[in-house]
Amino acid sequence: MLDIGSIQSFQPGLKTECYDSALHIMQSTGFLPDDITYPPLQTELSDWLEKADRPVVFISLGTVIELTAEESQTMFTHLISQRKFYFIWAVTTPMLNALKITQTTFISDQLIVGRYLPQGSILQHPNIKLFVTHCGANSIQDTVHAAKPVLTDPGFGDQPLLSNQLVSKKLGKLLKTFTYEAMEPVLDELLSEPNYSQMVGRIEDINRAQINYGGFVTGVQVIEDVIEGRLIVNRSVDSSDVMGYPIGQAVFISSLVAMALILLILGILYCLFGIISSIIYAKKKKLISKTD
The missing domain is CATH 1.20.5 (Single alpha-helices involved in coiled-coils or other helix-helix interfaces)
Known part of the structure; x- marks a missing residue:
């Protein structure tokens, strides 16, 4: 579980009580990925990123909410014609069809458009500077581990909440309209110094805390400690502390x-x-x- 706010500490092997209030109903074990989580980039994509001599921005708005054909074509035209940034844009199949792109991945000098792009691995590359995201939980996990500031365009569910958390902690900015005209000035603002370095520093602090919790290994330890009685689960939560019914x-x-x-x-x-x-x-x- 990734938590970009305050998290309850866990010490393996010590008898302790958790789940004792509505604020701590889940035990955080942080996030510590391996090579399976983030496999190496394919040579073509890696070479393209290595050659980038301007900031590279990764755009991914998930697979549920899609742009219309007209919106997709308009964004594509702006991204491929501008000269300030490089872009990698992850799209859905209908959006790829709307752009009349027949191959799985389209690659030009300053724009890559494709499906099934390895998001976590892409964000790890040092030439990726910003992430335009819908704020899905996995995307936030990836961007925190990569220490990349964000431009948020949340959709539904928990996405607006996660966007608010990121913006309130000064880890990024909200994009009110997904158009290039709206995006460009905010990208400039995020990349300006010392603003950019300060955001990266704040995200790196959160990432270090997540790593220190141990990831999957700690998760297994939590389960074993609950089974063996070292970690006592207190299910008696005061109803006044519970949000909802x-x-x-x-x-x-x-x-x-x-x-x-x-x-x-x-x-x-x-x-x-x-x-x-x-x-x-x-x-x-x-x-x-x-x-x-």
Whole structure:
């Protein structure tokens, strides 16, 4: 588990109690990747990065939210025609089709566009200076380990929360609109000194803390200590410390809301039926009067 805020300390082998409040309902074991997590870059991609003589910006907005064909084409035109940066842009298959790119990876002098790009390994390269990200949990984990400042464009779920954390800790800036016109001045601001070096320093501090927690090895130790009774799990959390509702309460409240909506709909239908019946009755009465 990666935590860019405060995290509870864990000392393997010592009998201790955790999960004792809503603030510590999860035990952080940090993040310590290996060669399987971040495999070496392919030669073509590595050579391209080595030749870059300007800042390289990596863009990846995940696989769920996609740009329209027009938005994709407009962004592609700007990225390939500008001369201030190099860009690597990870896209989805529909976006690749919209750009009429038939190969899996498109490579030009200053732009790479492709699917299934090795994000973690790319971010590790020293010539990558910034990461434009949707703030998915894995992406934040990758960028913290690589110590790369971010330009955030969050989508849904936990992404806005993670974006807020990054921006509030001065590890990056929020991109309000995903267009090149909006992106360029913010990239300039992030890369300006001493701002850039200060952001990198703050991220490196967080990364060192994550590494010190031990990663997967500590995770295994936590599990073993729970099983063997050295780490006591206290499940009695004060309800006042819990944000949200327990499942039982949530189901009960949802049922009440559903019933209220059903009654409202039935009431509206009853009123409509009454109005229509009155209109029909009035017309029939008028017709009978004319007949008489």
